[in-house]
Amino acid sequence: MDTAIPVKKKKFKLNRTARKYLFILSLIIIPVINFAVFWVYVNFDTILLTLKRFDVPTASYVWRGLEGYVSVFKSMILGGDPGEFNAFVNSFRAILINIVIFPISFIIAYSFYKKIRFRKFFQVVFFLPNIISLVVLCMMVRHMFSSDFGPIALLVEKLVGHRVDWLGYNSDKMWGIIIVFCIWAGLGGNTVVLCGAMQRIPEDITESARLDGIGFWREAWSIVLPLVMSTVGVFMIGVVTSVLSFTMQPMLIAINPGIDNKFMTIGWYIFTSVDTGGSGNMIQAATIGMTFSLIMLPIIIAVRLLVKKFTPDVQF
Amino acid sequence: MKNVKKMLCAVLTVVLSFSVMVGLTGCSTALQTEKGVLTIRYFEGGYGSDWLEYAAKKYQDEHPGFKYKLIPDTTITNTVNTYLKSGQNLADIYMTQGSTAWTEWVSLGYIENLESVYEAEVNTSSGKRKVKDFMDADVVKKNYSQRIYGQGSYYPWMMPWASVGMSIAYNETILLSTSHTTAKEGAWNVGDKWTAPPETVEDLAAYCADVLARNDGIKPFSLPFADGMHWLEYYMAVWWAQYQGVYEENTLAVNEGDGAYYDFYNFESAEVWKQKGIQKAIDQWRTLIVGEGGEWKNTVANIEEHTVQEAERIFARGESALALVGSFSYKEMEEYITNKDHVFKMMSMPLFDDGTKAMKNENGMSAKINYFMNDETIFIPSGAVNKDMAKEFLVYLCNEEMLLDFTKRTGTMRPFDYNPLEAEPDYEWSPYTQSYLDIYFDSDIRVSNYPANKAVEDVSPMYLYKRPTMFGRTATSSIINDMRTMTGEQIMVGEKNSRNVYTVTKSYFNTWKTELGIE
Numbered sequence: 140m141d142t143a144i145p146v147k148k149k150k151f152k153l154n155r156t157a158r159k160y161l162f163i164l165s166l167i168i169i170p171v172i173n174f175a176v177f178w179v180y181v182n183f184d185t186i187l188l189t190l191k192r193f194d195v196p197t198a199s200y201v202w203r204g205l206e207g208y209v210s211v212f213k214s215m216i217l218g219g220d221p222g223e224f225n226a227f228v229n230s231f232r233a234i235l236i237n238i239v240i241f242p243i244s245f246i247i248a249y250s251f252y253k254k255i256r257f258r259k260f261f262q263v264v265f266f267l268p269n270i271i272s273l274v275v276l277c278m279m280v281r282h283m284f285s286s287d288f289g290p291i292a293l294l295v296e297k298l299v300g301h302r303v304d305w306l307g308y309n310s311d312k313m314w315g316i317i318i319v320f321c322i323w324a325g326l327g328g329n330t331v332v333l334c335g336a337m338q339r340i341p342e343d344i345t346e347s348a349r350l351d352g353i354g355f356w357r358e359a360w361s362i363v364l365p366l367v368m369s370t371v372g373v374f375m376i377g378v379v380t381s382v383l384s385f386t387m388q389p390m391l392i393a394i395n396p397g398i399d400n401k402f403m404t405i406g407w408y409i410f411t412s413v414d415t416g417g418s419g420n421m422i423q424a425a426t427i428g429m430t431f432s433l434i435m436l437p438i439i440i441a442v443r444l445l446v447k448k449f450t451p452d453v454q455f
Numbered sequence: 456m457k458n459v460k461k462m463l464c465a466v467l468t469v470v471l472s473f474s475v476m477v478g479l480t481g482c483s484t485a486l487q488t489e490k491g492v493l494t495i496r497y498f499e500g501g502y503g504s505d506w507l508e509y510a511a512k513k514y515q516d517e518h519p520g521f522k523y524k525l526i527p528d529t530t531i532t533n534t535v536n537t538y539l540k541s542g543q544n545l546a547d548i549y550m551t552q553g554s555t556a557w558t559e560w561v562s563l564g565y566i567e568n569l570e571s572v573y574e575a576e577v578n579t580s581s582g583k584r585k586v587k588d589f590m591d592a593d594v595v596k597k598n599y600s601q602r603i604y605g606q607g608s609y610y611p612w613m614m615p616w617a618s619v620g621m622s623i624a625y626n627e628t629i630l631l632s633t634s635h636t637t638a639k640e641g642a643w644n645v646g647d648k649w650t651a652p653p654e655t656v657e658d659l660a661a662y663c664a665d666v667l668a669r670n671d672g673i674k675p676f677s678l679p680f681a682d683g684m685h686w687l688e689y690y691m692a693v694w695w696a697q698y699q700g701v702y703e704e705n706t707l708a709v710n711e712g713d714g715a716y717y718d719f720y721n722f723e724s725a726e727v728w729k730q731k732g733i734q735k736a737i738d739q740w741r742t743l744i745v746g747e748g749g750e751w752k753n754t755v756a757n758i759e760e761h762t763v764q765e766a767e768r769i770f771a772r773g774e775s776a777l778a779l780v781g782s783f784s785y786k787e788m789e790e791y792i793t794n795k796d797h798v799f800k801m802m803s804m805p806l807f808d809d810g811t812k813a814m815k816n817e818n819g820m821s822a823k824i825n826y827f828m829n830d831e832t833i834f835i836p837s838g839a840v841n842k843d844m845a846k847e848f849l850v851y852l853c854n855e856e857m858l859l860d861f862t863k864r865t866g867t868m869r870p871f872d873y874n875p876l877e878a879e880p881d882y883e884w885s886p887y888t889q890s891y892l893d894i895y896f897d898s899d900i901r902v903s904n905y906p907a908n909k910a911v912e913d914v915s916p917m918y919l920y921k922r923p924t925m926f927g928r929t930a931t932s933s934i935i936n937d938m939r940t941m942t943g944e945q946i947m948v949g950e951k952n953s954r955n956v957y958t959v960t961k962s963y964f965n966t967w968k969t970e971l972g973i974e
Binding site: 192193194195196197198222285286287302304306307308309310394395396397398399400414417418 | 533554562605682759916920932933970
């Protein structure tokens with residue numbers, strides 16, 4: 140009787156290195172696909188779109204090269220179109236706003252760090268705007284400054300003796316209101332970040348400084364600020380990039396872009412263009428967005444390099 | 456430890472797989488319209504949902520087995536372009552507030568030819584009629600274009616949704632309690648009460664003065680200059696049409712060859728922005744709302760801060776006697792009416808100046824012209840799953856019975872040849888809707904922003920694909936601001952005004968022509 144000898148099947152097994160790479164691949168594959176589709180493809184397509192125009196007779200997108208960029212440069216940067224030029228210039232107000240926000244945020248964060256009385260309460264008060272919808276906040280501002288029933292406008296009316304019209308489409312006070320709002324609404328987030336950075340400062344450093352007789356403000360300037368400089372550096376880059384995203388606050392507070400886009404920003408301009416749906420507007424919006432990014436790119440890189448130079452990472 | 460690791464690995468795998476599946480559902484076709492279920496995504500605004508729910512239910516009762524899904528969407532007007540471009544999750548029917556980009560959608564093959572709908576017969580009070588014959592003769596042309604410009608036949612691609620009347624609303628209770636402070640020969644004496652809304656701009660200016668003379672805090676106008684400045688254009692269009700002539704020149708005011716109102720919209724050249732009717736229309740507003748020092752007059756305070764809704768509320772509270780409205784506005788302001796005894800109505804647009812030079816109708820009387828916006832549209836995407844079903848339903852909506860129901864439920868007409876006042880003589884219309892219907896049927900001409908005096912084949916691509924507006928490249932807000940210090944002539948063609956509308960628009964005109972491939 141023949142007895143079959145069972146053949147032991149060799150189990151397929153990846154070697155250790157292969158398994159390691161497979162593991163890494165399984166972790167990064169989704170983010171990579173996400174990046175490729177939603178960043179690389181989308182941006183590549185946008186850039187391509189700016190080099191084309193919709194040709195009605197052939198119902199297709201035809202190549203037009205840099206024509207769109209030249210046109211946008213003339214109208215937006217050189218002021219050929221006052222509306223686009225104003226939107227371009229207004230966007231840079233974001234830098235001013237953030238520069239004002241920084242020292243205030245620093246002082247507030249430092250006050251919390253120094254454990255001032257009622258700091259928990261103030262922390263909540265300062266952070267509150269960050270957890271309320273921006274639409275609601277902007278509506279509140281409009282209501283506060285409304286000439287019909289706004290408490291601030293009515294108070295000013297009592298003081299100056301005549302009605303004030305600060306939210307009109309040609310108001311000279313509108314930018315003031317937007318800037319004050321942005322500063323108020325922007326304080327909370329920055330304060331929390333700076334607070335976090337300050338909490339990391341080792342107790343013995345500040346204690347040693349105090350033994351040397353350092354004062355309240357001197358400690359802030361000579362000890363705390365240098366030790367949170369890496370956070371400040373990130374903040375500074377954010378100051379410059381905010382120009383690109385400055386959209387919602389003026390849009391929701393002013394509502395009307397004003398005469399020659401007095402209150403408009405590039406973000407708002409792009410939003411409005413895309414909102415109307417036509418491909419001409421889409422291409423114009425994409426071209427303006429790209430032009431703006433190209434202008435901002437060297438500035439952001441320069442700021443990044445400066446930040447790297449002047450805000451070295453402090454190890455402690 | 457090894458088991459914990461294995462378990463952790465398994466849990467992570469499940470979570471990751473789940474995340475991927477959830478992510479991929481966005482790309483899947485599972486959410487697309489179901490075959491056999493008519494899906495309608497519609498703008499939920501002033502008309503509400505009742506009329507569509509009723510129509511779909513009734514159609515279902517008459518067609519057993521018919522299934523439908525109605526998706527109200529307040530943002531659809533702005534998002535429909537993305538739906539069409541992506542071709543994903545397309546509804547079978549879209550009802551939007553309209554888009555000037557629809558001819559481009561046709562070119563790109565995004566939307567369905569509605570020839571069979573227009574050719575279908577529907578039940579009307581005068582028997583069976585084709586939809587295209589039943590529809591308002593001017594409006595029907597507005598929805599035709601070639602599939603690709605310059606090639607092939609013309610087809611209809613859109614269905615008009617509603618015929619929104621744009622006019623001035625008045626508080627009748629205030630009007631009837633206001634006395635004349637000046638006399639008008641053969642019309643009224645000082646001290647007489649107003650009995651009817653003003654018929655000319657001169658009368659309207661007199662009414663404004665009389666309202667102010669009441670000294671009870673009521674102001675003549677409530678205007679929405681925060682975001683509704685463009686509304687002024689609708690009223691300007693009427694004065695412009697009265698002055699210029701609608702289909703052909705009004706020789707009482709302009710010369711032959713100057714072009715009629717509808718000639719403007721064919722945009723033969725930038726010269727159309729020189730039409731004097733536009734200048735006259737601007738001057739009418741100047742007469743009514745701009746004071747000698749460039750300040751706003753005859754209005755409530757702070758109009759530059761008021762949105763359309765805020766202006767309506769002020770009017771609803773009885774703080775102003777007049778407001779700029781659409782036929783849908785009453786629904787928006789109804790809940791803010793503080794004095795329920797007050798009656799609100801729409802008036803036929805007054806004649807420019809004293810009315811003597813306004814265009815005449817065929818009886819030699821001043822023609823009643825009002826603006827009706829037919830931009831809100833219904834269409835079927837070419838990628839829809841249930842196209843035939845959608846077309847049948849659109850035809851069904853054009854039956855007179857359904858049109859009457861639409862008007863009863865929404866207070867707005869659809870641009871078809873039916874008359875709810877005659878068809879339903881016993882129906883109790885609200886005073887506001889009644890006044891709108893009176894304007895609709897009393898109007899000699901219901902103007903719109905379309906070259907209606909041209910055959911479909913003769914409509915310029917400049918209109919179809921570029922749609923420049925009354926003020927070309929200049930924003931209405933700039934025009935209104937300029938209106939405070941400049942006349943209509945200075946704004947439109949003024950030599951000392953380097954940024955006059957004609958000059959600015961002319962600089963773009965050749966670029967538009969080049970882009971359209973026309974010489």
